[in-house]
Amino acid sequence: MSSILPLPVMLPLVGAALCIVFGRSRRVQRTIGITVLTANVAVSAWLLLRVDADGTLVTYIGGWPAPVGITMVADRLASVMLLIGSVMLLAVLVYAIGQPGAERNHVGFQSVYLVLAAGVSGAFLTGDLFNLFVSFEMMLTASYVLITLGGTREQVRSGMTYVVISLLASVLFVTALALLYAATGTVNMADLAGKIHALPEGLRLAFAMLLVVVFGIKAALFPLFFWLPDSYPTAPSPVTAVFAGLLTKVGVYAIIRSQTLFFQPTTDIGPVLLVVAGLTMVVGVLGAIAQGDMKRILSFHIVSQIGYMVMGLGLFTVAGLAGALIYTIHHIVVKTTLFLTGGLVEHTAGTSQLSRVNGLLKQAPMIAVLFLVPALSLAGIPPLSGFVAKFALVDAGLDARSYWIAGVSLAVSLLTLFSMMKIWAGVFWSRAEEAPIAPVRTVGKLGGPPLMVFPTAALAVVSLVIAVAAGPIYAFTERTATDLLRPATYVEAVFRP
C-alpha cells in the first residue's frame, strides 16, 4: 500500500502539464489546480494517519531495492510537514484566484505553482540526497519564475539577487554531494547514515558544517539571510505568502533531517547551531524594527523565527526537537496568514507602507482581526499557538541548561511584539503621514473579495486549532523527536526486505 507515496509529487506534475494543455481556459486551469491540491491534502492526511499508526512507509522507485534505486520515505516528520504544506498551498491558491493580479494576468501561474508544490512534496518525501537536490531545484526554478512574474523593474532587481544566491547554494550542494559520494560511495540517505560514521571525526564535522551552510542559505540563517528581506516583499502577495510560509521551512526541514540522520550522536555541532540560532533571532528582529513597510517587517521576522526552529534543533534533546517541530508547524500557518493579510491591506489601501496607509480599522475591521490573531500568536501571547510553541522551546532550553538561549528567545519575543504593534499602529490606527498612493478601494463588510478573505480566515482558524489541540500535537511531535534522535528507526525501515 506504500505505492501511494509518489502521489504528492506526481499529481501536481501531471496537473501542471494539463494546465499548459488547457492554457486557453482559465476556468479549467483553476479547476485542475484546486482539484490537485485538494487531493494532495487528502493523500497527505491519510499518509500522516497511516505513518503515525504503523510506522515509516517506504517506496522503491522502479522496484530497485534500497541503496541502488531511488527511495521515497514518509516518516512522521516528513508526513506532518507534507500535510501542513499542502493545506497552506491550497489556501494560498484560492487566495491567488480571488486576488486581481498575479494569477489572472498570467497563463503560466497555475502550472508554475503546481511545479512548486511538486518540488516541495518531493523534498519532504525523498530518501535520497541527490533526489533532494533535484526537488530543491524544481521548487527553486518555479520560485524564480513566480518571484519575477510581473517583470517590473523592482521585481527583476530583487529577483536577480534571489536567483544568484539560490544558484550559489545549489552549486555548494552539488559540491557537497560530490565530496560525500567520493568519501562514502552512496547518496542514499539511509545508507549514508550508516557509512558516514566510518569517516574520520574531522571529515564528518566538515560535512556537517558544509550541509548546514548549503541548507542555511535556503533557510535564511544568520549570516546567510541577507537575500530574503530584499527579494520576498517585491513579489505578488500570494507568492510572498507561499515563500514565507514554506520555502525557508523546506531548508529547515533539510537541516533537521541531515543533522539528526547523518551526524547524531557522534558529531555534535549543537553549540554552533545554538549560537547561530541566537544571532539569527536577534539580527532578524532588529532588522524588522528598522523597516517602514509591512511586508518588509514581516520578511525580517521570517529570519528571526527561523532562529527559534534551529534553537530547538541545536539542543538535540527530545523536548528541543519536539519544540522546534511544533514551532515550525505553528510558524508556517501564522506567517502565511500574516502575509495574506498584508496582501489584503495592499489591496484595500493601495500600499503596505506604514506611513501611507490611512487608519484601516474603521474601513475594514475584518482585516484588523485577521491581522491581530496571527500577529499576537507570532509574538507568543497566550492562549494562541505561538505561546504553546515558544513555551515548549523555552522549557526545553531550560531543561538542557542553555539558559542564555532561553533568555535570548524571550527577549526577542518582546521585540517581536513591539514590531507587530508598530504595524498595528501604522496600518490600523494612525492616519497616513504621507499622501496615500491610490484612492482607498470601497470594500464590503468582509474587507476584500470573499475569495481573498476566506482562505486567510481559514488559516487563522487553523492556527487557533493548533493552540486548542496543543496537547495531542505536542505528543505527536514528541514521538517524532524520539524517532529523529534514533536514526536506526529510519535506516531499518528503508532496508527492511
Next chain:
Amino acid sequence: MNVVMAGLAAALFTIGTYLVLQRKLSRIIIGLALLSHGANVLLIISGRPGLAPLIGSEAASKFSDPLPQALALTAIVISFGVTAFLLSLAYRSWLLTADDEVEDDVADRAIGARGEIDPEVQDEQAAIERFEDLEVEAEPSTGPHE
C-alpha cells in the same frame, strides 16, 4: 582521484568565485556557469575511473562508476536551464535600466540614509569636524594625521 582534474575543478572554482563577486550581471552569470562546471567536474571524479560500463563486455571490476556520471548529467541539465532563465532576466534588466549593474535595494538605502540625517549623528559629525579644524589651526605645520 586525478590531480589534473582536481586542479581543473579548483581553477574553475577560483575564477567563478572571482567573477561572481563582480558588480556586472554578465560577469556574475559567467561566474555562476563556471562554478557549476567546477562542481560537475568534482562530481565526475568522485567515482571510480575505468572502461565504459557495458554489462558483459568486461569484468565488472574494470568498469568506471556510472552513477556520478548520471548525477553530473542531471546537474548539467539543471544548470543549463537556470542559466538560460538568468540570461533572460539579465536581458529584461538591461531593457528596463539600460545598464548591466546590480542595483542597490532602495528601501535599504533609505533606512541607511535615515541614520545619517539623525540630528544627534549630525551634531556629532559637526563636533568632530570642528575638533579637526581646531587641531589643524593649533599645529598648522604638521597637520592632524601625523
